[in-house]
Amino acid sequence: MHFHVLIPFKPVNPKTRLSCILDQEEREAFARAMLDDVIAAVTKSAYSATILCTHPFEHEQAPVAVRTEPLNEAIDWALSQFRCAVLIIMADIPLVQAVDLQRIVSTGKDMAIVPGRGGGTNAIFVKNPRCFRADFYGASFLDHMRIAEECGFSVEVIDSFRMSTDMDEKDDLVEILIHGKGRSREYLERLGFVLSIDRGRVSVKRNTHEEAF
Numbered sequence: 001m002h003f004h005v006l007i008p009f010k011p012v013n014p015k016t017r018l019s020c021i022l023d024q025e026e027r028e029a030f031a032r033a034m035l036d037d038v039i040a041a042v043t044k045s046a047y048s049a050t051i052l053c054t055h056p057f058e059h060e061q062a063p064v065a066v067r068t069e070p071l072n073e074a075i076d077w078a079l080s081q082f083r084c085a086v087l088i089i090m091a092d093i094p095l096v097q098a099v100d101l102q103r104i105v106s107t108g109k110d111m112a113i114v115p116g117r118g119g120g121t122n123a124i125f126v127k128n129p130r131c132f133r134a135d136f137y138g139a140s141f142l143d144h145m146r147i148a149e150e151c152g153f154s155v156e157v158i159d160s161f162r163m164s165t166d167m168d169e170k171d172d173l174v175e176i177l178i179h180g181k182g183r184s185r186e187y188l189e190r191l192g193f194v195l196s197i198d199r200g201r202v203s204v205k206r207n208t209h210e211e212a213f
Contacts (some may be wrong), residue, residue, distance in 0.1 A: 001108060002084045002085070003047070003084050003085035003087060003105060003127075004047075004082055004086050004124070005042050005047050005048065005049035005050070005089060005101075006049070006050055006075070006079075006084075006087065007038060007039070007042075007049055007051050007052065007053055007088075007090075008052045008063070008074070008075060008088070008090065009030070009035055009052065009053050009054075010054050010055075010083055010152040011031065011032070011055050011057045011155060012028065012054065012055045012102075013027070014027055015030065015167070015168070015202040018167075018168075018169070018170065020170060021204075021206060022191075023071070025085060029187060030187055031091065031092070033057070033182075033183040033184045033187040034091060034167060034183075034184045035051070035091045035095075036182070037095075037096070037180075037182035038089060038090075038091055038094065038096055039051075039059070039062055041096045041097050041098050041100070042062075042098075042101065043061060045086075045098040045101045045102060047101065048062075049062045050063050050078070051064045051065070052065050052074055053065065053066050053067070054066070054068070056207075065078065070204065071136055072137075075130060075134035075136070076133050076134055079129040079130065079132060079133075080130065081089075081135070085126065085127040085128075085129065086125070086126055086127065087101070087104065087105055087123065087124070087125045088124045088134070089123040090122050090166060092166045092167045092168070093122050093162070093165060094163050094180060094184035094185075095162040095163075095165050095175065095179055095180060098165050100160055100163050103123050103160070104123060104156065106160050107158075108154055108156070109128070109153070109156040110127050110148075110153035110154045110155070111126045111127065111132075111148050111153045111154070111155045111157065112117065113141065113144055113145070113148075113155060113156075113157055114154070114155075114157075114163040114164060115141040115163075115164060115168070116164055116166050117140070119138070119140065119141050120136075120139075120140050120141060120166070121136060121144050122163050123158075124144060126186045128153075131153075132147060132151060133147060134149075135147060136157060162179075165179075167184075168192060170204065171203060171204070173188060173194065173200050173204045174203060174204055177193065177195050178202075190202075191206065192206050192207035193206050193207075194207065
């Protein structure tokens with residue numbers, strides 16, 4: 001089956017909930033590192049991807065479409081451009097691997113969806129994107145399941161630790177330092193982030209004498 005990969009990405013002032021430990025320049029570099037990890041998985045799977053950006057941006061491994069609308073409207077615009085199945089995957093799931101992408105696109109259902117933590121959606125594969133619309137933010141997993149029902153789609157819910165693990169909060173970085181193998185982990189380590197275990201609880205701390213290069 002022919003399909004395309006769509007990766008929404010915010011290159012300017014992303015991940016504001018990480019402002020407690022990363023300044024804006026660092027958050028932008030970290031977001032780029034996570035995007036690189038996602039694109040690496042896409043490239044290894046021999047798929048083609050388009051990055052859907054909120055601001056002008058260039059990437060050596062994927063074309064970029066810049067849209068100024070809010071996220072859902074921008075995704076809906078992109079879906080209307082495709083004549084084939086589409087995999088929408090978030091740019092902040094740096095643990096994803098090629099095998100995970102192959103799993104979701106091999107579904108026998110009309111749609112496959114990967115829930116994120118807290119009711120979000122981290123990836124959607126839809127075979128008929130023209131009947132679908134995006135509804136990210138809030139309890140988007142429930143919203144997307146409702147939209148799939150309205151479209152008459154059969155749905156497979158994919159249970160995947162790597163694809164369900166997105167990076168929004170400080171404690172999320174623990175998973176990169178434990179399980180990450182790509183540029184995201186390298187970048188955090190260059191900034192001086194290490195695991196911290198206190199009374200059995202695992203978190204991260206930053207050695208401030210370290211600097212990224």
